[in-house]
Amino acid sequence: MNQLILAVVALVSGAVLCLLNMSNRIRAMLGLASQAIALALVWSVAVPVLTGGPEVSGGVAWAYPINAIRVRLDALGAFFLVWSLPMTFLGSVYAVGYLKKYFDGPRHVGVHFALLNMIALSFVLVYTGDEVVSFLFGWEVAALAAWQLVIWDYTNQRVRFAGFNYLVSTHIGLLFLVAALMILYAHGQSWDFAHLGRWLSANHGATRNVVFLLLVTSFGLKSAFFPFHSWLPRAHAAAPAHVSALMSGVIHKAGLYALVRFTLLMGTPDEWMGWFLIAFSVTSALIGGLYTVGQRDLKRLLGYSSTENVGIAGIGFGIGCLGLAWQAPVLVALGFGGGLLHVLNHAFFKCQLFYAAGCVYQVKHVVDMERLGGLFRLMPVTAVCFLIGGVAISALPPFNGFASEFVIYSGLFGNAGATVWAKLALAVVGAALAFVGAVSALSITRAFGVVFLGNARDGSLPPGHEASRWMLVPMGLHALGTVALGVLPAVGFALVIGPVALFMSGVPGSPVVDALAGVAGTLSRIGLISGALVAAVVVVLLVRYARVRKPVSAGATSATWGCGYTLPNARMQYSGASFSSDFSRPFKSIMVLLRRQKAPAGYFPRDSYVVTDCVDAVERRLFNVIDHGDDTAVELSRRLREDDPRVAFAAGLAGVMIIAVLVLLAEGVLQ
Amino acid sequence: MKAVLSATHWVFVLLMPLLMVGVINRVKSWWAARKGPCLLQFTYDLRRLLGKRTVVSDTATPLFRAGAYIVLLAGFFAAAMAPMLGRFAPLQFSHDFIVVAYTMGLARIALMLSAMDVGSSFEGMGTAREASFSAFAEPALFLLIGTAGVATGLTSFADLIGALRETQHYAIIAAPLVVALLILLQAEAARVPVDDPLTHLELTMIHEVMILDHSGPELAAMQYAAAMKMALYAGLIAALLNPFDPFASPAAAVLASLALILAVAVVVGCIESLTARLPMHWVPRYLLIASAAALASMAVIGIGASV
Numbered sequence: 001m002n003q004l005i006l007a008v009v010a011l012v013s014g015a016v017l018c019l020l021n022m023s024n025r026i027r028a029m030l031g032l033a034s035q036a037i038a039l040a041l042v043w044s045v046a047v048p049v050l051t052g053g054p055e056v057s058g059g060v061a062w063a064y065p066i067n068a069i070r071v072r073l074d075a076l077g078a079f080f081l082v083w084s085l086p087m088t089f090l091g092s093v094y095a096v097g098y099l100k101k102y103f104d105g106p107r108h109v110g111v112h113f114a115l116l117n118m119i120a121l122s123f124v125l126v127y128t129g130d131e132v133v134s135f136l137f138g139w140e141v142a143a144l145a146a147w148q149l150v151i152w153d154y155t156n157q158r159v160r161f162a163g164f165n166y167l168v169s170t171h172i173g174l175l176f177l178v179a180a181l182m183i184l185y186a187h188g189q190s191w192d193f194a195h196l197g198r199w200l201s202a203n204h205g206a207t208r209n210v211v212f213l214l215l216v217t218s219f220g221l222k223s224a225f226f227p228f229h230s231w232l233p234r235a236h237a238a239a240p241a242h243v244s245a246l247m248s249g250v251i252h253k254a255g256l257y258a259l260v261r262f263t264l265l266m267g268t269p270d271e272w273m274g275w276f277l278i279a280f281s282v283t284s285a286l287i288g289g290l291y292t293v294g295q296r297d298l299k300r301l302l303g304y305s306s307t308e309n310v311g312i313a314g315i316g317f318g319i320g321c322l323g324l325a326w327q328a329p330v331l332v333a334l335g336f337g338g339g340l341l342h343v344l345n346h347a348f349f350k351c352q353l354f355y356a357a358g359c360v361y362q363v364k365h366v367v368d369m370e371r372l373g374g375l376f377r378l379m380p381v382t383a384v385c386f387l388i389g390g391v392a393i394s395a396l397p398p399f400n401g402f403a404s405e406f407v408i409y410s411g412l413f414g415n416a417g418a419t420v421w422a423k424l425a426l427a428v429v430g431a432a433l434a435f436v437g438a439v440s441a442l443s444i445t446r447a448f449g450v451v452f453l454g455n456a457r458d459g460s461l462p463p464g465h466e467a468s469r470w471m472l473v474p475m476g477l478h479a480l481g482t483v484a485l486g487v488l489p490a491v492g493f494a495l496v497i498g499p500v501a502l503f504m505s506g507v508p509g510s511p512v513v514d515a516l517a518g519v520a521g522t523l524s525r526i527g528l529i530s531g532a533l534v535a536a537v538v539v540v541l542l543v544r545y546a547r548v549r550k551p552v553s554a555g556a557t558s559a560t561w562g563c564g565y566t567l568p569n570a571r572m573q574y575s576g577a578s579f580s581s582d583f584s585r586p587f588k589s590i591m592v593l594l595r596r597q598k599a600p601a602g603y604f605p606r607d608s609y610v611v612t613d614c615v616d617a618v619e620r621r622l623f624n625v626i627d628h629g630d631d632t633a634v635e636l637s638r639r640l641r642e643d644d645p646r647v648a649f650a651a652g653l654a655g656v657m658i659i660a661v662l663v664l665l666a667e668g669v670l671q
Numbered sequence: 672m673k674a675v676l677s678a679t680h681w682v683f684v685l686l687m688p689l690l691m692v693g694v695i696n697r698v699k700s701w702w703a704a705r706k707g708p709c710l711l712q713f714t715y716d717l718r719r720l721l722g723k724r725t726v727v728s729d730t731a732t733p734l735f736r737a738g739a740y741i742v743l744l745a746g747f748f749a750a751a752m753a754p755m756l757g758r759f760a761p762l763q764f765s766h767d768f769i770v771v772a773y774t775m776g777l778a779r780i781a782l783m784l785s786a787m788d789v790g791s792s793f794e795g796m797g798t799a800r801e802a803s804f805s806a807f808a809e810p811a812l813f814l815l816i817g818t819a820g821v822a823t824g825l826t827s828f829a830d831l832i833g834a835l836r837e838t839q840h841y842a843i844i845a846a847p848l849v850v851a852l853l854i855l856l857q858a859e860a861a862r863v864p865v866d867d868p869l870t871h872l873e874l875t876m877i878h879e880v881m882i883l884d885h886s887g888p889e890l891a892a893m894q895y896a897a898a899m900k901m902a903l904y905a906g907l908i909a910a911l912l913n914p915f916d917p918f919a920s921p922a923a924a925v926l927a928s929l930a931l932i933l934a935v936a937v938v939v940g941c942i943e944s945l946t947a948r949l950p951m952h953w954v955p956r957y958l959l960i961a962s963a964a965a966l967a968s969m970a971v972i973g974i975g976a977s978v
């Protein structure tokens with residue numbers, strides 16, 4: 001408990017020190033040092049809690065209407081804290097490399113590091129808050145700090161717009177959250193989570209359903225579920241790479257944390273909630289995945305893949321809810337275990353991918369994949385890290401994404417459904433997840449192939465060299481984690497056993513240990529297979545390359561075979577747009593492709609071009625409605641002839657009928 | 672017993688790819704009234720390639736050569752868990768089918784990346800096709816497995832495929848599944864009507880164009896891995912239809928499996944000789960037939976259980 005307070009003090013004083021008048025370099029180091037101290041302090045509390053120690057709690061009395069500020073760190077909060085803080089620290093280390101060129105300039109870089117400290121602070125508040133006030137306070141600190149971090153490059157109007165878009169979206173989410181909490185307060189008469197939980201688990205019915213829907217909407221907005229995602233690719237493309245990484249990998253996991261926390265408070269969710277969560281998440285995963293295919297901006301692509309991955313984690317949580325509703329302990333373990341494990345794994349590989357994109361940006365000053373190419377030889381470390389992250393994000397063995405999706409798949413194909421139709425429906429969800437996996441393999445092959453392989457497409461970009469060590473080391477550490485959790489998935493699962501056990505306590509007479517041990521056993525087998533795969537590849541390649549070193553077989557290189565065409569150039573390589581055009585044709589209505597072109601004309605054509613861009617259909621429609629909504633209403637009303645008695649009569653009749661139905665409902669005649 | 676079956680399984684995994692390619696080519700030459708190549712011609716070709724030195728494109732990175740071996744190794748890992756002799760696989764545990772599907776996915780991504788590595792527009796085109804067609808094929812495989820899983824109540828790949836014949840409505844469930852598997856085989860192993868291994872234009876099709884720049888042992892590895900993938904799918908069909916339990920009557924099960932795999936090769940050869948390849952933009956719809964077939968089996972199970 002004291003360590004947590006000390007950590008908060010360290011983070012706040014670090015942030016204040018960052019703002020003082022001294023050189024940017026010292027400010028940055030102070031920010032890093034305070035985060036390191038806070039990290040050590042938080043770990044000293046959170047790690048024992050996570051490994052089975054008692055919960056930590058405390059509180060102070062406060063004035064009415066708050067009554068008391070309470071802090072409680074249980075296994076669920078500890079699980080999120082244990083990796084959120086170190087990843088924020090690594091992100092800050094990366095920031096040193098990323099912002100190094102501003103250090104000697106007039107710009108005050110300390111603010112940026114102070115804001116990163118605020119992000120770390122918000123994790124401590126959100127993941128330990130045990131009543132609504134401190135939870136919402138942390139929630140808001142994270143939102144505001146993230147907004148300020150996004151608009152680092154605020155002189156650019158597009159960046160300001162993206163930041164504003166994010167700010168508005170996140171506060172719309174807050175409105176839903178506050179609405180839900182107010183309903184809860186009205187019934188529970190307390191800000192305490194424990195009180196709210198007692199009310200939620202005791203009162204099944206319409207109010208609880210409304211609260212659930214409001215909460216899912218709010219947390220969906222926070223974690224960028226479809227269709228609440230449209231702010232995300234914008235914000236991620238505009239922010240500095242480490243901010244995108246932290247937002248996508250760590251900050252928005254708070255939305256999933258809150259979802260899991262309230263599910264836990266709810267005790268036994270209704271069955272429809274599980275199915276609803278699954279449907280909502282599958283839609284997110286599918287559409288997020290489809291959007292990744294069309295993007296040409298590397299960071300936008302990664303942003304959409306966040307929508308996809310929160311969807312995958314959400315499928316896990318949905319399975320867990322079904323398990324709770326059906327009283328099936330194995331499903332609870334697989335669902336929540338797989339979902340939480342995926343949250344952790346996603347944090348590892350998503351940050352790593354964003355860091356790699358940031359390195360590319362730092363070197364080439366663009367992330368438009370149609371202008372890049374052949375970066376593997378220029379920046380091999382970045383390329384390998386991107387590749388590892390890419391294989392992991394496509395959920396392929398031997399890396400960590402596979403382990404968590406395996407657990408989720410086991411839930412879907414576990415034959416634990418209540419009826420045959422439920423089992424079949426879960427299997428169909430599994431097939432949808434397989435489609436998502438294949439789609440993300442497609443888009444990552446496309447991104448990696450176009451950006452890192454082949455030849456450079458645009459000679460006008462700066463030649464550049466590998467990025468700074470400040471950036472490579474955090475990225476490398478994330479890559480290490482991705483590989484380690486892939487080869488030793490049981491270690492990752494050991495981290496989620498604590499939180500999952502919290503859920504299992506709700507299932508009467510559940511053999512917690514058996515259910516968890518079964519999953520852990522399968523996972524260690526998966527780890528063995530992944531390890532064997534890595535080892536086999538390494539051995540075969542070593543043997544093969546040892547043979548190649550012999551003079552006879554070495555040194556045979558030649559130009560790429562052009563099928564007889566003698567003058568190929570780098571612009572003729574398959575581009576990102578051409579790569580995705582085959583696949584995206586059946587999905588035209590979702591992936592709206594804008595195309596501007598000027599065809600060559602005349603005998604000596606000059607200046608012809610084709611530009612394609614995949615835009616967000618949801619966002620376009622949203623803006624369309626906002627832009628032209630009132631016009632449409634006016635247009636509609638104009639079409640109705642006011643003096644037509646039939647219209648007036650019909651409208652009056654409809655109004656009377658609605659009032660009659662409302663009265664009957666209120667009287668309880670109709671159900 | 673298990674050791675003997677495992678050994679037989681690996682012999683099948685190693686030899687069936689060679690034999691199947693030979694049989695398919697022989698069937699195709701029968702239909703064309705040619706004498707056709709020797710049954711082991713593919714084996715000779717591979718041996719010839721192994722003796723050659725590799726020529727690498729000067730655009731390629733180390734990934735290019737590594738890709739070929741990752742593809743081959745991932746194929747072997749998948750083969751350890753995929754049933755060939757009926758209800759048996761050397762490595763069996765619950766939900767191992769996910770590992771099989773995803774190691775094949777790893778093989779695919781390694782293949783696609785080594786194709787992209789040489790910076791050729793042709794290979795890029797092949798990669799794009801492979802990626803998008805496999806995205807349409809993947810759900811079909813999982814629907815099929817889900818169907819078999821719900822029908823049998825088992826969770827390991829070999830069990831749920833091999834034990835399907837003990838369930839109710841076996842014939843009605845199995846028929847669409849065989850169709851689905853055959854379509855998947857054609858898509859994954861690059862056969863007509865999805866792809867043409869002879870690659871007469873359509874800018875050299877899918878699989879063959881991706882290995883245009885491979886040579887020597889790397890090319891041999893890629894070609895053998897592709898043939899092995901076909902053998903694995905044929906093995907799945909054989910396991911689904913195999914009427915014998917490999918533990919109860921091993922000899923009969925092995926022989927039945929051999930006959931069924933070769934029969935699949937004959938069917939593939941006949942289809943290849945008698946039908947034209949589909950236009951590329953029809954392929955996704957063709958692959959949807961596989962998903963639809965699996966969904967039909969699902970409906971049978973659901974209705975069968977409700978009635």
